[in-house]
Amino acid sequence: MMSxxxxxxxxxxxxxxxxxxxxxLLSVVFFQYDPAVESELRRTGDPASVFYNAPGGNYGAERSSVPDEAMEQAMMTGATKLLMYNYRSNSYQYYxxxxxxxxxxxxxxxxxxxRYLTELTGLTEQGLAGAADGTGNTNIEDIPISGDGAFILEPGKGSTNENGQFVIEPEDWQYVPNDGTSPETPEVPGGLSDRQAVEDEAASSETLPRANDSLEIQVSFERFKEIMEEVDRLIGHNSYFSWTMLTLYYFGNDMEEAPVTERQHREFYEGDRVTGAFARYYCDSISSVVLFLPAFGIVDLMLRDKRCKMQGLTYPRTISSAKMICIRYAAAVCMAMLPVLVLPVKSLLVLMRYCTVNGVQADGLAFIKYTLAWILPTVLLMMALSLLVxxxxxxxxxxxxxxxxxxxGRPSIDKLAGGNYDLFDLIIRHNTLKGYGRMMENIQMLAWNRIAISLAAFALVGLSVLVYGRKRKGGLIFGNRKPAHNHRLKLSSER
Amino acid sequence: METGNLLTIIGSNFRLNVKRTLFPAILLLFVIPLIYGTSSLDSMKSADCLERMVALIGLPMFVPLLMPEQGGGMDAIVTLRPFPYRIIAALRITLSLVCTAALILAFEGYMRIGGCTFPASVFALRTLAVTMTLGFAGLLASAVSGNTAVGFLVSFCWYCVLQVESIGAVFKSVSNGISIYQVLLLSGSGAAILFFSVKSVRKS
Structure with missing residues (x-):
């Protein structure tokens, strides 16, 4: 069997x-993962870095799991404005x-x-349609976030990050009112904003009301949540009005550049033991590749017999179908997982050296544990599917x-930050070095997911064994094709 | 060559490849509206849909064209035929081109019925260019390696590379227009495919 x-x-x-x-895999590691590791190691003195050790324990303010009134107000105002805009143009986005x-x-x-907008704002249909103030702007190209203007990006704005990608920071956008006044100080356009910007926006809307900009929400936060749930149901899965997306945009998330909190610091050094966070990020980086590319290997392996016209020789062999299929499957899986396990060794050594120099205890087996737990089930399932077909x-x-x-099968935006697992997710995303606590809170669902995926893979392999066995005996012929050995026979191992 | 013989060659090559090219491409076009959303798109978003989604039909339409002769034992049969295999390869590429153009136009018609606004004829030509780029990359890899699966893999990797903003901008023909580099790439890869097509048969 070993031979x-x-x-x-x-x-x-x-x-x-x-x-x-x-x-x-090498390209992903070289262009995406390794630069992220090096960039994080270079800025250990930056309060936003996961490595940051604050003197005197002065870390970033902890974001309360219970949102305060200002955050709730910002969410209600922002979401309602977006809903108004979507209503005017009758165009609703979802993922x-x-x-x-x-x-x-x-x-x-x-x-x-x-009806929902009227309940939220107290405005009439005319007011909502913008007819009262003469706007009624339905131009899809502009994105009026507040007032009647739009956010524009002037030439020369934006910058390039270390990976050579052009990025636009929130402060690069310039708000231009539609009433001809001069551009104002840019607001954060309701996207992935930090908490301070949200609070500033909420405060400024009280002290500097603009014409057509004041929006009084007429309902409580609980009723707002119910309305948003109904709206999300009307639009479709993962619209901007789903609770997951609203919290992602308005209550902050781990993917944004914010000073680490004490909890995040503790999770990184004590929970993840440094390497765990990077192992998770590595698995996230290669998840898209392992969702598809391993299928090619098993397809090629199985079609070689047909390409070389070897079926007439291989079918009558005494080896059982189960052994044949399982060994081929195991070989393909092992060879596919080999580079996945080997490629992060360099970053592991770098991280271990950093930890040794700084007297931090690291987990040397983190990459192996995460790769086998997070990546292997996906590889098993995709290869099993390809094998069967x-x-x-x-x-x-x-x-x-x-x-x-x-x-x-690629997960939507609400799963990028990790912690939001479903039973049949094909790949697990965790696009941040933080979030260990969030993962541990939902570890049961994560474990069930990986077990379910693995069991499905093994079931498909079992089915493949049955199909292969029937084919060897001359069954399961499509069209007018003759069986490879041209007659029906009973294999000696199965008598 | 007599017309009857030419029609016979065209017909037999079409029948040989229709199941592995046209059917998967049509299936893919049926799946696209389910995952991407093709109604009421403006010009920019329509361009994005065409070059990110519709261009994927280049994989089933072009990559498996040389597969029938890549099976073992075919090299002697192909080599002994008086009719040049390169002409057969060019014929198959032309047939796929015509079918791809028809599919793109049909899908654009569907998008227009769904309320999308974009210049259909201009975008059709540009989408064809993107589709051909994707398909030719895989077909060339298939011809060089003698293995269709390699062609699919190379096409897919090329598609992923094109999603990177800095690299893919040159080849985002639908949004940015057909560049001279793309024309050169298509011409070069087409010539290389025809050159290597005979070698792929010999290699198998």
């Missing part, structure tokens, strides 16, 4: 597909599969939205099938 396993591993290693997978979709409501649905159809359909799964 067959070694043989299948060697066959996989000789395939150009395998090395393209290695190259893709069912990680890509934005726009929905146009029917008359009945628009009437429902109008390839064994059944004996062509490259599995590649297109897993490609479709890659298109629809």
């Amino acid at each position: 067959l396993f070694e043989m299948e591993c060697k066959k996989t290693a000789r395939s150009i597909l395998y090395w393209v997978l290695v190259l893709a 069912p599969f990680g890509y934005v979709k726009e929905k146009t409501m029917s008359e009945k649905e628009q009437a429902a939205i109008l 390839t064994v059944l159809l004996e062509n490259h359909t599995a590649i297109l099938f897993t490609g479709l799964i890659w298109l629809v």
Whole structure:
């Protein structure tokens, strides 16, 4: 059995597909993950860095799990304004599969939205449609966040980050009112803003009311939440009005550049023991690659018999179908996981050295633990799916099938920060070095998810064994194709 | 060559490849509205939909074109035929091109019915260019390696690379127009495909 396993591993290693997978993983690590590690290590004195050790224990202010009134008000105002804008243009965005979709409501649905807006704002239909103040701006290109103007980006604004990507910070945007007055100090456009900007916006709206800008919310926060839930149900999964998205945008999240709090500092050094956070980030970086590319390896391995016309020789062999399929599957999985386990070694050594120099206890097995727990089940499932489809159809359909799964299976925005797990998530995202506590709060669902994915993979492998066994005996023939060995037979191992 | 023979060659090549090219491409086009949203898009968002989603049909439409002859034992049969295999490869590429253009126009029609506003004819040509770029990358890899799965993988990796803003901007033809680099790339890769197509048969 070991010699067959070694043989299948060697066959996989000789395939150009395998090395393209290695190259893709290498590219992700080289261009995305390693620069992130180096950047974090270079700024250990920055209060926003996870490594930051504050003198005297003066860390960033802890964001209360219970939002205060100012944050609630900012959320209600911002969400209501966005809903008003969407209502005017009858265009509502949502993210069912990680890509934005726009929905146009029917008359009945628009009437429902109008009722909710009237309840939220106390304005009449005319007031909401903007007819009273002569605006009624429905230009999709402009995004009026407050008042009647728009945020513009002037040439020369923006900057380049260390990875060479052009980034636009919130303060680069300039607000230009529609009434011809001069541009004002830029507000944070209601996106991933920090808490201070939210508080400033809430405060400024009280002290400097602008024409057509004052919006009094007429309902309590609890009723607002109920209305938003109804609106989200009308629009579709993961609209901007879902509770997850609202909290992500208005209550802050771990992905934003904010000073670390004492809790985050403790979680990083005591919970994650430094390397755990980077192991999670590594798994997040390669998750998109492992959702699709490993499928190529198993497809190529299984189709080699057909390509070399070896089925007539391999089918009658005494080896059982279970052994044949399981060994090939195990070989393909092991070879796919090999680069996944090896590539982060460099960053692990760098982190361990940093920890040794600074007298911090690190977890040397963090990368192995996270890779096996987070990445391996996904690889198992995608390879099992490809195996079954390839064994059944004996062509490259599995590649297109897993490609479709890659298109629809990528998680949406609300899962990026991690901690928000569902039972059948194909990949686990955690796009931040913080958030250990959030992960641990939902560790049960995460564990069930990984177990469910793994069990599904093994079930598919079992099915593949059955299908392969039938094919060897001359069954499951599609169209007018003859069986590979041209007659029905009973294998000696199965008599 | 007689017209009848030419039609026979066209027909047989079409029948040979229709299941592995046209059917998956049509299936993909049916899936796109479910995941991306193709109604009431403006010009910019329509361009984004066309070059990020519709361009993916380049994978099933072009990459498997050389697969029938990549099976073992075909090299002798292909080599002994008097009719040049390169012409067959060019014919298949042309047929796929025509079918791809038809699919793009059909999908644009669907988008227009759904309320999208964009210049259909201009975007159709640009989308065809993006689709061909994606498909030709994979087809060239398939021809060089003699393995269709390699072609799919290279096309997919190329697609992922194009999503990076700094690199992909040159090849975002629908949004930014067809650049001279893209024309050169398409011409070069087309010529390379025809050159290596014979070698791919010999390699298998």
